[in-house]
Amino acid sequence: MAQRPNVRTLFISDLHLGTPDAQAELLLHLLRRVRPERLYLVGDVFDLIVMKRRAISVFDGQQQRLLRHVLRLARTGCEVIYIPGNHDAAMRTFCGERFRSVEVMRDAVHVTRDGRRLLISHGDEFDGHYKAPKWKLVVGEIALHSMRRANRWTVHARRRLGRPYWSLSAALKRRSTSVKQFADAFRRSALERAHREGVDGYVGGHIHIPWFGLSEGVVYCNDGDWVENCTALVEEFDGRLRLVDWTNTTLVDDPQPPSGEREKTEMESWLADAEEPGGEERG
Template sequence: MTRLTARTLFVSDIHLGTRDCQAALLASLLRRVRPERLYLVGDIIDLLAMRKRAVLPPDQQRLAARLLRLARGGCEIIYIPGNHDAALRRLCGLRVHRVRIERRAIHATADGRRLLVSHGDEFDTHVRIAPWLLALGDGMHQFVLSLNRWCNRTRALLGLPYWSLASALKRRVGAAQRYVAQFEQAALHQAAREGLDGYVGGHIHKAGFRGRDGVLYCNDGDWVEHCTALLETPDGHLQLIDWRGEVIEHEPVMAASAVPGATDVLAAAARAS
């Protein structure tokens, strides 16, 4: 098995405690990637779902144990709770089993960029989608996830690799695309307002990169549908990888980022607006 060299790894939306958690696929990735630093960017443990029905099968238990072994082995782990594990925000500032819990973080890349890291649920108030449509979308999402489970059980029996039915369906829904676009703009605006070079988050289960005026948006995806993570190479380059460790997208070339103080100018403009 080929090892992947990583300075930093960002993963989010694992949703441990639910039937949709793809724990075995994430464990497979962590056998190939040994980062110096690991950000757990929210919704790692789905405490909301576990109020109704707790599911923690052996593969999820093994994944939790692997994460703790990484911490004991010297990997710096920063846990940023999301909206599904928000109860853990009361522990922000503490270190538990060598895992540091923070509300948000500023990550410095190897090439000197400063990135805001948060789960992303704080931007929900900036997304202008009718409440009834959000509720309908959430219900449909749960239904699609159930179809996703059955689809991939069938594929596994046929010897086929994991494939995200949920992702394929959402790419064809206009309301979902508008929600993602508004979320991305809110995150970019926040990073620019703080004078930072970019943003890293999860929450919306849609991995990808976007750039605007020299500010970079990165979403690491999730581990119930897309099974992707964001990896920083030793030289500071960012790339999205899938559960097999294969690169599926590189960060875009940011022309404006080469201009000294570009983010400071953006931040000043944002404060004035």
Template sequence: MSTPPRARTLFVSDIHLGTRDCQAELLASLLRRVRPERLYLVGDIVDLIAMQKRAVLPPAQQRLVARLLRLARGGCEIIYIPGNHDAALRRLCGLRVHRVQIERRAIHVTADGRRLLVSHGDEFDTHVRIAPWMLALGDGMHQFVLALNRWCNRARGVLGLPYWSLASALKRRVGAAQRYVAQFEQAALHQAAREGLDGYVGGHIHKAGFRARDGVLYCNDGDWVEHCTALLETPDGALRLIDWRGELLEREPLVDAPAVPEEADLVGAARVP
């Protein structure tokens, strides 16, 4: 197993504490290997919606919460940005609780000077053109797939095999899921560009990855119920997608500068009333 890169910043989201699907032990394993100076908790950290029906908080999840609080006491700057599943905590935005700063959104400045919008991402749901019945069906199927994912990895654990995301493998083969992700990415890139920022970091859709368009970088740190991934910033400002072992999954793509209109285009645009 290779040594994980040094971390200036770590972004994690969609932990869903309080549910059976939370992979608390794997995240705790990552936090033992990677010690960031700053940690962003990018929404859906606690699943308050699921806990209204059934609350599950086994020892592994309790230990993870304790580890996060120890990181904060040890000097790690922690910023908690509530998502749609822990939206009730948004009323605490602007407050500091147990050395954890709670914010609705943030602007993160990388070591190389880039400014990135950080938010959970549920605000872009209204920009995704998917029929309501398909969303409802997709949510039901998602819960079924997560159950399969749990049983699959219990069997793998008995056989001494490492974690593997069955849910991720299945979703890659569903065209509707791919269209949803593409529309979400477009909305996030548009928002960052509209605010004059260099990029966007979020979660919400449980699909980690990078995308670049017109000089703007999109980063999704994934989740901790299916993929078990995080976004890491190195001391020089480079962004890396890593798994629960700290292994490199993907490097950020090169971002081309925004296209500059030709002089003729600028003249033509000036004539538009």
């Protein structure tokens, strides 16, 4: 018998299944504790770009178990909405279709229990909005791949030593001025689209930089990724939103909760705590 949902909605993005970087085990850990009525898969669930380049794709037992778990959720009453991203853009051909109880959509508008309308998209449509010299983009891409390789070995070593998950690449990106500028440009573009479409907020992924805040009355959330940060967005049954990690620990609480009172937990305090040597081991 399926377990009853304990949250209203869960938003996850950038799983990059089919690669050795996917943290499927940690996402399974979250999904066994957070059981949603509705699940949004906000793009790059599969990394078809990397899978096409590699002679042998990495689709290990944990990744297969994760897929079976998601399909079981869809089969047992959870509404699963899949919004393809740029790494699984081939799936956009099937927008408007339904497969194995999973609905494929280009983007969506989600209405929270307290009536807020949130635009959901992967976010790659904003790629051209960040202006930088071509050489800087090339160097950044090389640095990104290098950091992910280093992160892969760091995660593996920590597991062998019995240490909890911590992302080297995420910590390095938080210290990068260029990454902050890129994230700011993405956030501005997302908020501009939200204003144009007259919604109350935006939820996306794509850039692997989790963030949750309020700007001119509009909620902006990047729910992060499952390669480096292992974060997700949760909607409780009263409409309150939480940015959480893989242990379901709240990283940032709703900047505009149903009560109208701002919580003490701030995005800036989470970023500061994540950089502290003792702040890396949650859960």
